[in-house]
Each structure stands twice: as C-alpha cells, then as structure tokens.
Amino acid sequence: NAGVMQNPRHLVRRRGQEARLRCSPMKGHSHVYWYRQLPEEGLKFMVYLQKENIIDESGMPKERFSAEFPKEGPSILRIQQVVRGDSAAYFCASSPSGTSRYEQYFGPGTRLTVT
Amino acid sequence: KNQVEQSPQSLIILEGKNCTLQCNYTVSPFSNLRWYKQDTGRGPVSLTIMTFSENTKSNGRYTATLDADTKQSSLHITASQLSDSASYICVVSDWTGTASKLTFGTGTRLQVTL
Numbered sequence: 001n002a003g004v005m006q007n008p009r010h011l012v013r014r015r016g017q018e019a020r021l022r023c024s025p026m027k028g029h030s031h032v033y034w035y036r037q038l039p040e041e042g043l044k045f046m047v048y049l050q051k052e053n054i055i056d057e058s059g060m061p062k063e064r065f066s067a068e069f070p071k072e073g074p075s076i077l078r079i080q081q082v083v084r085g086d087s088a089a090y091f092c093a094s095s096p097s098g099t100s101r102y103e104q105y106f107g108p109g110t111r112l113t114v115t
Numbered sequence: 116k117n118q119v120e121q122s123p124q125s126l127i128i129l130e131g132k133n134c135t136l137q138c139n140y141t142v143s144p145f146s147n148l149r150w151y152k153q154d155t156g157r158g159p160v161s162l163t164i165m166t167f168s169e170n171t172k173s174n175g176r177y178t179a180t181l182d183a184d185t186k187q188s189s190l191h192i193t194a195s196q197l198s199d200s201a202s203y204i205c206v207v208s209d210w211t212g213t214a215s216k217l218t219f220g221t222g223t224r225l226q227v228t229l
Contacts, residue, residue, distance in 0.1 A: 004158070035219075042119075042204065042219040043159070056216070091158050104217065106151075106158035 002027065004094050004107035005074075012113045013082045021077040021110045025094030032075040033104060034067060037089040049075060082114045117142040119220035121205050127226045132195055136223045138188040138205030146210035150179050150190045153202045153222065162190070162203075195227045 005024040013019050025032050030051050035043040045059040049069035060067065064082075069075040079086055089111050093104040119140045128134050140148070147166045151159035163172045163179040165188075171180045176199075178191045192199055202222040209216055 033217075040221075042221040043217075044219070045216055048216075093158075103149075103161055103164060106160070108158050109156075111156075 004092060004105050006090075006092050006107035006110050008110060009108060010111050010113070012115060014115055015083055016081050019079040019082050019086070019112055021079075021090050021092075021112070022074040023077070023092030023094075023107060024074040025092075026105055029094035029096050029105075031095045031097060032069050033093045033095075034075075034077050035091045035093065037091060037109075039088070043091060046077075079112075082112070084114050087112055087114045117207070117209060117216075117218040119205055119207050119218050121203075121220040121223050123223060124221070125224040125226070127228060128195055130195060130197055130227050130229055133191065133193045134195060134225065136190045136192075136203050136205075136225070138190070138220060140186050140188070140205070140207045140218070140220075142207040142209050142218050144209055145183065145186075146208040148179075148181055148188050149206040149208070149217075150177070150188075151204040151206060153204055155201070159204055159206075192225075195225075197227050197229070200225060200227045 007022050032049045034046040037043045047060045047067045048056040064080045066078045089109045091109045092107045095102045095104045122137045149164045150162040153159040162174050162177050165172050165181045167183040176193045181188045202224050204222040205220040206217050
C-alpha cells in the first residue's frame with residue numbers, strides 16, 4: 001500500500017509565476033490536509049478537503065492560494081503570482097476520516113523556492 | 116489561541132544514552148496528543164497517539180506520557196541510536212464535532228553522536 005505521494009518534490013518558481021503542488025492520498029483515504037512549514041518553524045494548517053469539498057480553509061491566505069480535491073485525481077494546491085515569502089515546504093496528509101481518532105499520514109513534502 | 120510549546124529546542128546526546136523531550140499545550144477542546152519524528156527533508160512520521168484517558172504509550176524505544184490535568188506530555192527515548200537524529204514534534208488535536216485540527220509544536224531537534 002503506497003503512502004501519501006507528493007510531486008514535485010522540489011519546485012523552483014520566479015516571482016509572479018504560478019506553482020501547482022500535487023498530492024495523492026493513501027489508498028482508501030478520502031480526507032486530505034495541506035500544511036506549510038517555514039524554515040525553523042512548525043507546520044501550520046492550511047486547508048482540509050474531502051472529495052470535491054473544502055471543509056476548512058481557515059489557514060489558507062485569502063489571496064493567491066487555492067486548493068481542490070476533485071472526484072478523480074490528486075489534490076492540488078495552487079499558488080498564483082508567487083512571492084519570496086511563499087518559499088517553504090508544503091506537506092500533504094491524508095486520513096480515512098476527518099474525526100480526530102484517525103491518524104494523519106504525511107507525504108514527503110514539496111519544497112518550493114521562489115527566486 | 117491553541118498553542119503547543121516544546122523544550123528543549125535542540126539537544127545533543129551520545130549514542131546509547133537516554134533523553135526526555137517535553138511538551139506543554141493549551142488546546143481546547145482536547146482530543147488527542149501525538150508525537151511525530153521528522154527526518155531532515157522528509158514528512159513527519161507518527162510515533163504515538165494518546166487520548167486524554169491514556170497516561171503512557173510505548174513504541175519500541177520510544178515512550179510517551181500524558182498528564183491531561185497539567186497539559187503536559189513527554190517523549191522518552193531509551194538507548195539512543197544514530198538514526199534517532201531528527202526533529203521530534205508534539206502535535207495536539209482538537210475536535211469541534213465536525214472536524215479536527217492539529218496544532219504543531221516547533222519541535223525538538225535531537226542529534227545523537229558517537
């Protein structure tokens with residue numbers, strides 16, 4: 001059973017470009033979470049999605065950031081018009097349910113560098 | 116505001132020695148507490164998960180304790196190995212009835228040396 005997969009593992013973008021980060025949850029998991037980790041800081045919650053629904057996006061910046069989890073295919077975190085401050089590691093996690101009893105399994109992360 | 120604080124920030128120990136990492140939290144309503152190990156350049160991997168009714172839980176050489184009254188947890192590592200070098204993150208989950216949200220500590224960076 002493959003774990004959570006994220007791609008690309010490393011992404012370099014110039015200021016103003018768009019970044020698309022993909023996350024494929026573990027088989028059988030329909031709940032996906034995105035987190036951001038700035039250098040020397042802890043992970044911060046961004047958004048929680050189920051298939052075709054955004055459940056909680058309270059951690060997502062209001063502008064330039066969006067996320068989706070379509071019926072088919074991976075979850076996508078999209079950052080438009082990237083700025084240097086967006087440089088961070090972005091982690092995706094999945095779980096079989098949204099209740100707190102269930103473990104969240106993390107992917108290896110995508111390291112975004114904005115030049 | 117939910118917060119998780121960990122100490123020490125970093126720690127260096129000799130291979131074979133034991134160590135204890137601390138976690139204090141203010142998260143409400145509390146659901147469970149997890150310890151994760153994060154190797155450099157990797158995603159966090161779960162070590163233990165404890166609900167408020169559990170005082171201690173072990174996973175091999177890792178033993179976590181939880182005192183829900185004082186809102187403190189510790190992670191004890193026995194007979195440390197070089198491969199234990201990593202960041203150890205304390206994570207507390209709340210539960211609002213519809214979804215849970217994790218609050219992460221900033222981690223303790225452990226280095227095990229020869």
